[in-house]
Amino acid sequence: MLSKINTLSGYLYEYQKSIANPEDFWDSVAQQFYWRKTWDKVVDWNFDNLDVKWFINGKVNITENIFEKNLFMLGDKPAIIFEANDPNEPTVTLTYRQLYEKVSQFANVLLANGIRKGDRVAIYIPMVPEAAIAMLACARIGAIHSVVFAGFSASSLADRINDAEAKMVITSDGNYRGAKSIEVKAVVDEALETCSSVQKVIVLERTKTPVTMKEGRDIWWHDAIKGVATENKAEEMDSEDMLFILYTSGSTGKPKGVVHTTGGYMVYTAYTFRNVFQYEPQDIFWCTADVGWVTGHSYIVYGPLLNGATVVMFEGVPTYPDVDRFWDVVEKHKVTHLYTAPTAIRALMAYGTEPIQKHDLSSLKVLGSVGEPINEEAWQWYYHHVGKGNCPVVDTWWQTETGGMMMSPLAGITPTKPGYATLPLPGIQPIIVDNEGNELKGNNVEGNLCIKFPWPSMIRTTYGDHERCINTYFRSFKNLYFTGDGVKRDADGYYRILGRVDDVINVSGHRLGTAEVENAINSHPLVLESAVVGYPHDIKGQGIYAYVILDSASQNHEADKIKQSLLTTVTKVIGPIAKPDVIQIVSGLPKTRSGKIMRRILRKVAEGDVSNLGDTSTLLDPSIVDEIVSGAGLKK
Numbered sequence: 250m251l252s253k254i255n256t257l258s259g260y261l262y263e264y265q266k267s268i269a270n271p272e273d274f275w276d277s278v279a280q281q282f283y284w285r286k287t288w289d290k291v292v293d294w295n296f297d298n299l300d301v302k303w304f305i306n307g308k309v310n311i312t313e314n315i316f317e318k319n320l321f322m323l324g325d326k327p328a329i330i331f332e333a334n335d336p337n338e339p340t341v342t343l344t345y346r347q348l349y350e351k352v353s354q355f356a357n358v359l360l361a362n363g364i365r366k367g368d369r370v371a372i373y374i375p376m377v378p379e380a381a382i383a384m385l386a387c388a389r390i391g392a393i394h395s396v397v398f399a400g401f402s403a404s405s406l407a408d409r410i411n412d413a414e415a416k417m418v419i420t421s422d423g424n425y426r427g428a429k430s431i432e433v434k435a436v437v438d439e440a441l442e443t444c445s446s447v448q449k450v451i452v453l454e455r456t457k458t459p460v461t462m463k464e465g466r467d468i469w470w471h472d473a474i475k476g477v478a479t480e481n482k483a484e485e486m487d488s489e490d491m492l493f494i495l496y497t498s499g500s501t502g503k504p505k506g507v508v509h510t511t512g513g514y515m516v517y518t519a520y521t522f523r524n525v526f527q528y529e530p531q532d533i534f535w536c537t538a539d540v541g542w543v544t545g546h547s548y549i550v551y552g553p554l555l556n557g558a559t560v561v562m563f564e565g566v567p568t569y570p571d572v573d574r575f576w577d578v579v580e581k582h583k584v585t586h587l588y589t590a591p592t593a594i595r596a597l598m599a600y601g602t603e604p605i606q607k608h609d610l611s612s613l614k615v616l617g618s619v620g621e622p623i624n625e626e627a628w629q630w631y632y633h634h635v636g637k638g639n640c641p642v643v644d645t646w647w648q649t650e651t652g653g654m655m656m657s658p659l660a661g662i663t664p665t666k667p668g669y670a671t672l673p674l675p676g677i678q679p680i681i682v683d684n685e686g687n688e689l690k691g692n693n694v695e696g697n698l699c700i701k702f703p704w705p706s707m708i709r710t711t712y713g714d715h716e717r718c719i720n721t722y723f724r725s726f727k728n729l730y731f732t733g734d735g736v737k738r739d740a741d742g743y744y745r746i747l748g749r750v751d752d753v754i755n756v757s758g759h760r761l762g763t764a765e766v767e768n769a770i771n772s773h774p775l776v777l778e779s780a781v782v783g784y785p786h787d788i789k790g791q792g793i794y795a796y797v798i799l800d801s802a803s804q805n806h807e808a809d810k811i812k813q814s815l816l817t818t819v820t821k822v823i824g825p826i827a828k829p830d831v832i833q834i835v836s837g838l839p840k841t842r843s844g845k846i847m848r849r850i851l852r853k854v855a856e857g858d859v860s861n862l863g864d865t866s867t868l869l870d871p872s873i874v875d876e877i878v879s880g881a882g883l884k885k
């Protein structure tokens with residue numbers, strides 16, 4: 250087991266050490282892993298042209314650190330407990346040895362189908378153990394996985410496949426989600442009409458939905474593994490070889506492929522998992538995220554398995570077959586650690602405490618929150634009703650780009666405060682700056698959250714476009730990584746994340762760029778222009794509010810029909826998660842004389858608070874504001 254911090258003074262000591270001498274600090278953490286060859290130097294970095302390297306010239310395979318390093322001791326220990334969408338479907342448990350065999354076998358399948366080190370493999374699959382098996386099999390042979398959340402549309406999937414020039418797609422026939430069963434393979438087929446790089450598709454049978462298999466391209470998973478050896482010698486990877494690409498939304502343009510590399514990501518996700526959750530060998534860890542997001546990568550697959558942990562993998566949704574499903578799963582598998590998103594907590598809060606009381610939740614020790622700011626009410630409910638006041642809540646702030654948790658209490662060690670991610674983890678050096686880049690020192694300050702020193706699992710580039718990565722994260726403030734989040738440091742020096750300060754909205758913990766949603770809406774033939782903003786939403790954290798200007802041809806159609814058809818378009822272009830909650834048809838947008846949309850006004854209207862709209866004198870046509878306000882049913 251990795252060494253662990255046990256006390257608050259221990260944390261303070263480790264933190265100071267990690268700042269005073271980051272090289273020594275990370276050297277001693279990394280020594281606890283199995284490297285084929287150790288590094289020549291711990292870190293080299295330059296934020297100006299973004300060149301960050303950790304554990305330089307170290308040779309390693311992350312799966313050897315999950316399997317070979319652990320098998321002797323942990324062979325029969327459950328690695329993955331699979332809880333299917335249907336509670337009556339028997340639980341599948343894979344021990345470390347069984348998982349190792351499945352990963353090795355599938356690694357051999359990848360090789361037999363022409364995949365080699367450095368090739369990109371897209372994974373578009375539901376929350377089943379095969380998702381983890383496919384990811385780990387890629388890592389085993391040095392292929393780069395790009396997992397795409399299976400709720401994304403064919404066109405989003407195609408964009409991601411094309412950007413990464415993936416050679417293979419791993420998918421399933423269908424996907425169970427609550428009472429619904431969703432077609433998956435059909436979406437892949439549609440996407441592949443516009444993807445020329447893909448040579449092979451491996452299809453897992455999950456729902457037995459009829460699918461068409463393309464001769465020479467498509468193979469069933471169960472056929473592909475027949476007779477294939479369950480031993481595979483791991484590929485030797487350089488510490489800085491790419492481990493995976495994960496697409497995420499930003500303020501502008503299409504989603505970017507965030508690139509993570511092998512050595513640093515391994516060390517950091519494992520270290521943070523052990524310390525933040527204070528994980529012990531008998532614990533059962535359940536992270537409810539989907540493997541399509543970074544939380545699933547780092548804290549369902551890599552972080553826990555590197556620690557020899559047992560994880561629960563859940564295919565379904567919190568409210569199926571009933572609203573007590575989460576609590577049922579906790580009781581059934583004696584979950585000790587529950588790691589979920591505030592949006593799920595708020596959704597379940599709405600059903601009161603009765604569903605909780607039906608279950609014995611006494612196995613719980615630690616509660617985690619991730620993905621969006623947690624409001625005080627949800628925090629208290631989680632702490633008192635789910636945790637019965639006995640389980641520390643770790644509010645973990647981090648991002649796809651950071652690879653692992655950056656600020657969080659250590660469970661049971663750092664005193665918590667509702668709504669606060671509290672303090673930076675060892676190795677993380679936050680800095681708050683104003684809009685001009687001046688550091689805001691001391692406590693009781695609020696500003697832009699940046700990080701001034703590299704950490705092992707930080708983003709290395711955006712796939713295929715290094716300049717874009719530099720411009721997005723390293724040009725706003727000199728020599729700093731800019732997170733895109735606003736933050737407050739209170740009188741105690743505790744950090745509270747205030748949410749995005751850029752044009753990214755966080756809907757139920759899912760990141761969406763306003764520009765991305767606007768582009769989807771604008772692709773509708775009746776739309777001239779649109780502007781999208783986020784607004785506070787009781788359950789989702791933020792909702793999507795779209796202002797849409799229609800073409801004159803729209804006069805022949807009913808407004809409600811047009812709105813419906815806009816929702817269909819957004820679902821088709823991005824996926825159902827990007828559907829606006831409110832669509833307001835407008836005749837114009839509040840633009841300045843230079844043509845810039847004054848989003849501040851649109852946000853205020855979406856929030857329903859137009860008491861103080863600020864200075865509108867620079868608008869080209871100030872009267873448009875009155876139209877928008879009254880169109881929203883508001884009064885100034």
Ligand code: WTA
Pocket residue numbers: 497542543544618619620621622623644645646647648649650670732733734746747748749755758759760
């Ligand atoms: C937000 C998810 C407040 C934040 C791991 C960040 C949070 C974005 C928290 C990254 C938290 C994540 N408190 N806000 N504990 N965790 N966020 O890339 O705005 O999907 O920038 O990574 O989610 O979202 P992503």
